[in-house]
Amino acid sequence: MNLLADYTxxxxxxGSLVLGVVSGVLGCFAVLRRQGLMGDxxxxxxxxxxxxxxxxxxxxxxxxxxxxxxASGLVGMLLILTTIRRTRVDQGSALxxxxxxxxxxxxxxxxxxxxxxxxxxxxxxxxxxxxxxxxIAEQVATMAVLGLLCLIVVSxxxxxxxxVSFDPEFAQTVGLDTxxxxxxxxxxxxxxxxxxxxxxxxxxxxxxxxxxxxxARQWTNSLGTMVWLAATIGASAGVCGALLSVFQxxxxxxxxxxxxxxxxxxxxxxxxxxxxLAWSRRRARVAT
Amino acid sequence: xxxxxxxxxxxxxxxxxxxxxxxxxxxxRLAMVADAISHAVLPGLVAGYVLANGPNLLFGFLGAVVSGxxxxxxxxxxNKTRRVTSDTAxxxxxxxxxxxxxxxxxxxxxxxHIDTDAVLHGEIAFAPFDTLALGGREYGPxxxxxxxxxxxxxxxxxxxxxxxxxxxxxxxxxxxxxxxxPVVLHYVLMxxxxxxxxxxxxxxxxxxxxxxxxVPAVTASLLTTRLNQLIPLAIAVGxxxxxxxxxxxxxxxxxxxxxxxxxxxxxxxxxxxxxxARGIISQWSRRRRxxxxxxxxVLLIHLATHLSTPEEAVESTLLHIERELxxxxxxxxxxxxxxxRAGLLQARSGSLQLTQEGQARATQVAAH
Numbered sequence: 001m002n003l004l005a006d007y008t009x010x011x012x013x014x015g016s017l018v019l020g021v022v023s024g025v026l027g028c029f030a031v032l033r034r035q036g037l038m039g040d041x042x043x044x045x046x047x048x049x050x051x052x053x054x055x056x057x058x059x060x061x062x063x064x065x066x067x068x069x070x071a072s073g074l075v076g077m078l079l080i081l082t083t084i085r086r087t088r089v090d091q092g093s094a095l096x097x098x099x100x101x102x103x104x105x106x107x108x109x110x111x112x113x114x115x116x117x118x119x120x121x122x123x124x125x126x127x128x129x130x131x132x133x134x135x136i137a138e139q140v141a142t143m144a145v146l147g148l149l150c151l152i153v154v155s156x157x158x159x160x161x162x163x164v165s166f167d168p169e170f171a172q173t174v175g176l177d178t179x180x181x182x183x184x185x186x187x188x189x190x191x192x193x194x195x196x197x198x199x200x201x202x203x204x205x206x207x208x209x210x211x212x213x214x215x216a217r218q219w220t221n222s223l224g225t226m227v228w229l230a231a232t233i234g235a236s237a238g239v240c241g242a243l244l245s246v247f248q249x250x251x252x253x254x255x256x257x258x259x260x261x262x263x264x265x266x267x268x269x270x271x272x273x274x275x276x277l278a279w280s281r282r283r284a285r286v287a288t
Numbered sequence: 289x290x291x292x293x294x295x296x297x298x299x300x301x302x303x304x305x306x307x308x309x310x311x312x313x314x315x316x317r318l319a320m321v322a323d324a325i326s327h328a329v330l331p332g333l334v335a336g337y338v339l340a341n342g343p344n345l346l347f348g349f350l351g352a353v354v355s356g357x358x359x360x361x362x363x364x365x366x367n368k369t370r371r372v373t374s375d376t377a378x379x380x381x382x383x384x385x386x387x388x389x390x391x392x393x394x395x396x397x398x399x400x401h402i403d404t405d406a407v408l409h410g411e412i413a414f415a416p417f418d419t420l421a422l423g424g425r426e427y428g429p430x431x432x433x434x435x436x437x438x439x440x441x442x443x444x445x446x447x448x449x450x451x452x453x454x455x456x457x458x459x460x461x462x463x464x465x466x467x468x469x470p471v472v473l474h475y476v477l478m479x480x481x482x483x484x485x486x487x488x489x490x491x492x493x494x495x496x497x498x499x500x501x502x503v504p505a506v507t508a509s510l511l512t513t514r515l516n517q518l519i520p521l522a523i524a525v526g527x528x529x530x531x532x533x534x535x536x537x538x539x540x541x542x543x544x545x546x547x548x549x550x551x552x553x554x555x556x557x558x559x560x561x562x563x564x565a566r567g568i569i570s571q572w573s574r575r576r577r578x579x580x581x582x583x584x585x586v587l588l589i590h591l592a593t594h595l596s597t598p599e600e601a602v603e604s605t606l607l608h609i610e611r612e613l614x615x616x617x618x619x620x621x622x623x624x625x626x627x628x629r630a631g632l633l634q635a636r637s638g639s640l641q642l643t644q645e646g647q648a649r650a651t652q653v654a655a656h
Contacts, residue, residue, distance in 0.1 A: 097556050100499035207380065
C-alpha cells in the first residue's frame, strides 16, 4: 500500500500536521499570556457564527463557515476582554459566561436551521465536532493557507509579541501599542482555532493550544526554542494521532491526537531537560 | 401533569441547584473548573457502564462524580508542581479525560449508545419521558427528583458551612490560621459542584449545566457586593432565566436548553451594561461626570485667579479661556453653561463672572 497515495490518510495527516504546527506556535503565546483557556471559550463561541454564515449564504464551503466561525469568535473575544477590563469579573468567569452564552445561541440557531427542511444543512454541526477522517483536499488547502498567514505574521512580529507576552509594561514604555499587539495575537489565536475545529472539534481544541506549549516549556527557557519545539511536538502528535486513527479500527482522529499530546506533555513534565520534575527531585535529594 | 409544566418544574429545580453550587465557585475564581468537570465526566460514565455491566443510573452517576473529582485532583496536583499555570493545568487535564472517554467508547464499545455530542447539548425536552414510577404510580420526571434533591443537598451544605466557606473565600490566610482545613473545604465545594454538574447534565446537557452554575453567580456579583444579597439574587437569575428561556423556546419552537443558556447570557449582558454601580454604562457616565466636574473646577479657579485684577476683562472671555485651557469651543461653552446652570457663574456680554457661590467653590477647591 502506497501511504502517500491514500487520499484519506494524506488529507488527515496533512490537516493534523498543519493544525499541530499553527496551534503549537500560537499556543506558546497564549500560555505565556495566561490565556490557555481562551481557546476553549472561543472554539465554543464559533458555533453561532457557523450557523449564521450558513443561514446567510446557504453554502457549506469551508471558507464561508470558517469566516463565520472567526467572526463570532472575535466578537466573543472582545466581550471577554471588555468584561475583564471594565469589571471585577475574573477571566475564568468571563470565559465560562461567554462560552455557554454563545454556544447556547449556536444550539438555538442549529434547531432553526434544521427546521428549514433543506437537505443541504445535514452535517453542519459536524463542522464543530471535528471529523478529521472526512477532511477533503479543499479544506486542507484552506487550512494550510490560513496557517501559513499566521506563521508569517508571527515571524514578522516575533520580537514585539515576545515583549508583549513577557512584560506588557515594559512593552508600553518602549512605545509598543500593547493593546493592538495583544488583540492581534488573540486574533491569530482565533484563526488557529478555526483551523482546528474541523479536525479535532470544539472540546479538544484547547488541548491543541495548551499541550504542545506546556510540553515545550519544560525543555527550554528561551521563547524561540520553545516555539520551534511546540510546533514540532504539535506536528508530530498530529501525524501520530492521524496514523493511529487510520490504522486502528474505530478510533477517531481528534481524541487520538490529544491522547498522544497528553502523553508527550506528561513525559515532558517529568523528564524535560530544563524543568523536569524528575531532575529537580534528584537535585533536591543530592542537596540534602 | 402536562409535559410542559413538568419541563418547567425541572427547569426550576435545575436553576436552584446549579446557582447555589456556583456562588462560591465563582467567588473563588474557579468558574472554568465547572466547565472542565462537565467535559471530564465521560470516562467515569464509561467506567460506570463497564462496572455495572450495562446502563445503570447509580453507577453512571458515581463514575461521573469520581471522574469529576479526579479532574479536580489532577489539576491541583499539576498546579502544585508549579511547572504550569492554573489555567494551563485545566486546559491540559479535561481534554485528555474527554479524549480518553471518546477513545474508549469508540474503540471498545462502538455499539454503546453514548452520543458524545449529546453529552454536550443534552435536551431538557426529553425530561418528561423518563418518569419516576414507584409501586405502579408515577411521580413526575426523574430529573426533577434528582435536581430537587441536589438543590436541597446544596442548600444544606452551604448553610452548614456558610461561615467557613465565606472566610476561606475572602480571607484564605485567616481561615487557615483558624484551622478551617482549606483543602477539605475545597474538596467539599468541588464535590458539590461535581455532583451538581453530573446531576444537571444528564437532564439539561453539559453546556447548560455550566451556564446555570456560573452565569447566575457572575451576574449577581455585578449587581451587589454583599454575600447575603448575592445568593438570593443568583437563585433569582438562575430560576428566572431558566423559566424565561423555556417560555421563549416554546414560543419560537427552538432548542429549550439552548434558549435557556441564551437567556442566561442575555441577562448577564444586560447586567454588564446597566448594573447600577459596576455596569459599563454607569461607569462611563460616572467618568464623564467626574471629567466635567473637574473641568468646571478648573474654570472656576481660572476665573478666581484673575478676579479683580487688571487682566480680568481679557482673561474671562470665552475665547481666551478656550486658548488658555486648551479646550475646543464646544467644550468651553458646554462647561460654561454647566457652571452657569449650577449658579456658579454668570455670562455678561461675552465675559464670565463668578457668583458668590462660584467664588466660595473656587476657594474651597484651591484649599485642597
